[in-house]
Amino acid sequence: MTMIIPEELKNFEVKFDAPLSDYTFTKVGGQADILAFPKTVDEVAQLIKLANKSETPLTVLGNASNLIVKDSGIRGMVILLEKLDKVNYAGYSLEAQAGAKLIDVSRIALEHSLSGLEFACGIPGSIGGAVYMNAGAYDGEISHVLASCKVIDMEGNIKVLSKEDMRFGYRQSAVQNEKLIVLSAKFDLKAGDPSLIKADMDKFTELRESKQPLEYPSCGSVFKRPAGYFAGQLIQEAGCQGHRIGGVEVSTKHAGFMVNVDQGTASDYIALIDWVIEQVKAKSGVTLEPEVRIIGD
Structure with missing residues (x-):
């Protein structure tokens, strides 16, 4: 494996041998050889082209919320898009x-009396990640409000995709299938009464805080919803709540979550995911499919 040399990165904000556990919502994950923080779209394109030129493996992340990075980390360069955060x-x-x-x-959106994104008021992900997986909650999802999406491919070419181009499905989009990177997203919203918008957001926030284990590090909802079922209910009925492997536990507050209660590792998470899938399959015959991305070497 060849690598970008440090001199080539002097004009970018980067860290070397950076522990990804400092950035993931689960607080697990090994080191990235190179961790880059581009501040502009042009910097993203430059970094992609630099990685290709030097044959450096490349991984691009939003804000590392709905994923598990393996304990061995990620080789090559990781681009974290958290500083690409302007909203117009x-x-x-x-x-x-x-x-x-x-x-x-x-x-x-609330500040501008715009309705349509109320469902998203408690989803702890980035715009890029939300578009990537068509994130949703409380009967709303990104596909309902997205108008277009600016993306970049792994060669550094930028293009704009329409809502139809995105081919949205349940927790799916063309971005996943075509290995594209979201740079920005445009949302078409509706004029609304700010008091009503805020009331809905307050209601969703209260529901989230009362039902989800926000006091612990987690990757959010671990499994996709199986057709005709609810993952959390299946996990609860299989008797999995409270089961712990290492420092990671199936939440006793919400069975669809796995929380890092005691210095857990990515290996703990992966083992617990596999164990829950086995238990639910044995109890109900339903095979759960992870919603969380698991990446790394």
Whole structure:
């Protein structure tokens, strides 16, 4: 494996041998050989082309919320888009860069009396990650409000995809299938009464805080919802709540979550995911499919 040399990165914000556990929501994950923090779309393109030229393996992340990075880390360069976070407002539209937090964008919509993103007020991911997986909650999802999406491919070419181009499905999009990287997303929203928008957001926030184990590090909802079922209910009925492997536990507050209660590792998470899948399959005959991304060497 060849690598970018440090001199080639002097104009970028980078860290070497950076522990990814410092950035993931689960607080697990080994080191990235190179961790880069681009601040502009042009810097993203430059880093991709530099990685290709030097044959350095490349991984791009939003804000590392709905994923598990393996304990051995990630070789090559990891681009973290958290500093690509500008949000622009025009009429009934918001355009947010990939690193902007979905929660923050929903609040900006409220500030401008725009309705459509209320469902997202408690989803702790980035815009890029939300578009990538068509994130949703409380009967809303990204596909309902997205108008277009600016993406970059692994050669550094930028293009704009329409909502139809995105081919959204349940927790799926063309971005996943075509290995594209979200740079920004434009949302078409509707004028609304700010008091009603806020009331819905307050309701969703209260539901989230009362039902989800926000006091512990986690990757959010671990499994996709099986057709005709609820993953959390199946896990609860299989008697998995409270089961712990290493420092990671199936939440006693919400069975669909796995929480890092005592210095857990990625290996703990992966083992617990596999164990829950086995238990649910034995109890109900349903095979759960992880929603969380598991990456790394």
